[in-house]
Amino acid sequence: MKTYTYTEKKDTRSGFGAGLAELGRTNPNVVALCADLVGSLKMEKFIEENPERFFQIGIAEANMMGIAAGLTIGGKIPFTGTFANFSTGRVYDQIRQSIAYSDKNVKICASHAGLTLGEDGATHQILEDIGLMKMLPGMTVINTCDYNQTKAATIAIADYHGPVYLRFGRPVVPIFTPEDQKFEIGKAVMLTEGTDVTIVATGHLVWEALEASKVLFEKGISAEVINIHTIKPLDEEAILKSVAKTGCIVTAEEHNYLGGLGESVARVLALNNPTPQEFVATNDTFGESGIPSQLMDKYGLNSAAIVEKSLSVIKRK
Amino acid sequence: MPNTKHLEDLTIQVRRDILRMVHKVNSGHPGGSLGCTEFLVSLYNEIMVRKEGFDMDGIGEDLFFLSNGHISPVFYSVISRAGYFPVEELNTFRLLNSRLQGHPTTHEGLPGVRIASGSLGQGMSVALGAAQAKKLNRDNHLVYTLHGDGELQEGQNWEAIMYAAGKKVDNIICTIDLNGQQIDGATDEVLPMGSIKAKFEAFGWVVIDIEEGNNIEAILKGMAKAKSNTGKGKPVCVLLKTMMGNGVDFMMHTHAWHGKAPNDEQLAKGLAQNPETLGDY
Known part of the structure; x- marks a missing residue:
């Protein structure tokens, strides 16, 4: 079994900041907007190097989304930055009308997604954002798993024309994907090949899935772990090919089971190859205050939960 | 002051277009249109610099x-007659498979439209983005907008105004259509907003009043003044006092025609008050 190790942990939001800084040097059309969270979004480098291409909007997210839409008229490629909660739910209609329906080339970059925002609690944690964004016609939805992948995704979406929701997070997590990776929107990444169960994971749960696969291996179970960084458009072929081999699947995400990756996968399976599936996701609930790792344990978003769901789904084959 | 005869003729023709479009579907x-x-x-044919x-x-x-x-009826009529798409296409307003959706959109690729609007209160933010893109592009042209007065009840406007x-x-020159009416009645009854002028001024805008917002000469004069105030470090607001339903007597002095189409008889009456000038579509 292919195993993954790491030597360093970093937050995915820093990957975004590094990617944005690189875009500032390489693409003169890229502009950035922020609603009073520059430090949290790691946008300092871009701002320092390109002050004229940065727009500090203040605490006014609706205005930020509208201004971003307007900046595309004139050929700019706007990257908006705020927490995932304020990037989606708070401004859903602005995104719907002024960005998605208007076909505007805005990149909505959302940090502090999910439970791992931590101590601020449920007012700031969002577990519904993937669902909100994937339901918008024409919206691309990406949730990256580590620093390197977030940096690569940030750079890649500038070259794609159309609205994109890029979701990342606050805590430091292992860096296990290659620094020089080519990020292909809509293309799943095979991490470990296996024959007994498919585990498709997104965001922070990808590392947990790899950890789970090691435990499963010790139990004599061969797990195939696939990193689904793009939830929409979904790499249906990769999923169907894998379940044709394994016959069962576990989906893992830091999101409500309603509206998330799991539901998208279930639809693909229902239409093409009905397959037993288990969900590692939050169970239609809000979050709460706590240390990120405690929250992930309490809400069952960790490698132990992936192992448990894998064992149950194998029994349903 | 330019000869406004052509603008007067066009105004009458656009009124006919509006009445016929809403009547058909x-x-x-029609009222705000x-x-x-x-x-x-005036904006499209005299004021704006257009390619x-x-x-x-x-x-x-x-x-x-x-x-x-x-x-949208007045917008579609004016931009089609300004050359963005064939005037005959006004026939498809609000019909299935039309580029002329109930509310304007870029989604169907209609030339002349740069943003979807209809969910109120979002236009000013978009226009501000476009205005800032112009500055980045060293493009010395202006951005104009139009907003309803009732629309100012949406909070996003005040984020944008600030x-x-x-x-x-x-x-940027943002024009507010001060007709004092919204769907449920007079704006002063639905949600009194106090002095819109004082509010814009308090937020740091230059405010230009056009008291006779249905008088072409007054509009040209007021907008010239507005234009002369651009480039001086402050956004410019035009308060355009208009009469809802102007030019069709039974649609004036009431909010009843905000979102209601005339019947056959009412259409005939409205058209008779606005005899054809440049040719119906």
């Missing part, structure tokens, strides 16, 4: 954003 918003006819006719043809980026020309998208002054966006 028995839906749409008629109230803003003189303004949009031939249409491209989304609009570099090297003035831009216009309609925030109160429900007055931002525009705070960030010195001085290449």
Whole structure:
């Protein structure tokens, strides 16, 4: 079994900041907007190097989304930055009308997604954002798993024309994907090949899935772990090919089971190859205050939960 | 002052278009459309600097954003007669498979439209983005907008109004259609907003009043004054006092025609009051 190790942990939001800084040097059309969270979004480098291409909007997210839409008229490629909660739910209609329906080339970059925002609690944690964004016609939805992948995704979406929701997070997590990776929107990444169960994971749960696969291996179970960084458009072929081999699947995400990756996968399976599936996701609930790792344990978003769901789904084959 | 005869003729023709469009599909918003006819006719044919043809980026020309998208009949008529698409296409307003959706959109690729509007209160933010893109592009042209007065009840406007002054966006002229009416009645009854002029001034805008917002000469004069105030570090607001339903006597002095179409008899009456000038579509 292919195993993954790491030597360093970093937050995915820093990957975004590094990617944005690189875009500032390489693409003169890229502009950035922020609603009073520059430090949290790691946008300092871009701002320092390109002050004229940065727009500090203040605490006014609706205005930020509208201004971003307007900046595309004139050929700019706007990257908006705020927490995932304020990037989606708070401004859903602005995104719907002024960005998605208007076909505007805005990149909505959302940090502090999910439970791992931590101590601020449920007012700031969002577990519904993937669902909100994937339901918008024409919206691309990406949730990256580590620093390197977030940096690569940030750079890649500038070259794609159309609205994109890029979701990342606050805590430091292992860096296990290659620094020089080519990020292909809509293309799943095979991490470990296996024959007994498919585990498709997104965001922070990808590392947990790899950890789970090691435990499963010790139990004599061969797990195939696939990193689904793009939830929409979904790499249906990769999923169907894998379940044709394994016959069962576990989906893992830091999101409500309603509206998330799991539901998208279930639809693909229902239409093409009905397959037993288990969900590692939050169970239609809000979050709460706590240390990120405690929250992930309490809400069952960790490698132990992936192992448990894998064992149950194998029994349903 | 330019000869306004052509603008007067066009205004009458646009009124006919509006009445015929909403009558045909028995839906749409004639009241606010008629109230803003003189303004949009003047804007597109006398005030704005426009290039031939249409491209989304609009570099090297003035831009216009309609925030109160429900007055799409007047917008569609004016931009078609300004050359963005064939006038005959007005026949498809609100019909299945039309580019002329109930509220304007870029989604169907209609030339002349740069943003979807209709969910109120979003146009000013978009226009501010476009104005700032112009500055980045060293494009010395202006961005114009139109908003309903009732629309100012949406909070996003006030985020935008604060931002525009705070960030010195001085290449924008936002016009508020002060007709004092909204769907449920007079704005003063639905939600009294106090002095809109005092509010814009308190937020740091230059405010120009056009008391006779249905008089073409007054519009041209007021907008020239507005234009002369751009580029001076402050955003510019025009308060355009209009009469809803202007030019069709039974649609004036009431909010009843905000979102209601005339029947056959009412259409005939309205058209008789506005005899054909430049040819019906």
